[in-house]
Amino acid sequence: MAKSKIIKANEKIAEKVVGTFEKIEDSVVGGYTKIEDAFVDRYLTKDDETIEEAKARLRKEKA
Template sequence: MAKSKIVKGVQKISDGVVNGYKKIETGVVDGYRKIETGSVEGYTKMEDKFVDAFLTKDGETVEEAKKRLKGSN
C-alpha cells in the first residue's frame, strides 16, 4: 500500500523537527561541556597559583603542597 502525499509530508515534517531538535540538543550539550571545562580549568589555575603563593614550603611543588594539605602524605 502506497503512502499518500499527506502521510509523506507529515513524515518529512516530523523528521525535520526531530533532526532540528537533535542539532539543538547537541549544540546545548557541547556548549555546556565547553563552559564546564573552562570553569574547572580556570579554577584549577587559580587554586594552583594560590597554593604556590601562600601554602608551599621552601622547595615544595604545588602538587606536593596540595598532597600535604589533604593529609595524603
C-alpha cells in the first residue's frame, strides 16, 4: 500500500522532533557533567587526585 502524503509528512516531522530532542538532551547532560566535574575538581579531590579517581573514591565511601 502506498503511504499518503500526510503520513509521510508526519514521519518527517517526527524524525526532526526526535533528532532535536536528542540534541537538546545531549547538551543538557553534557552541561551537567561539566558542572559536576568542575565541582569535584574544585572541592572534593585530594592531593594530586584526578576527577575520575575522586568520583571512584566517593562512590566507594558511600557504599
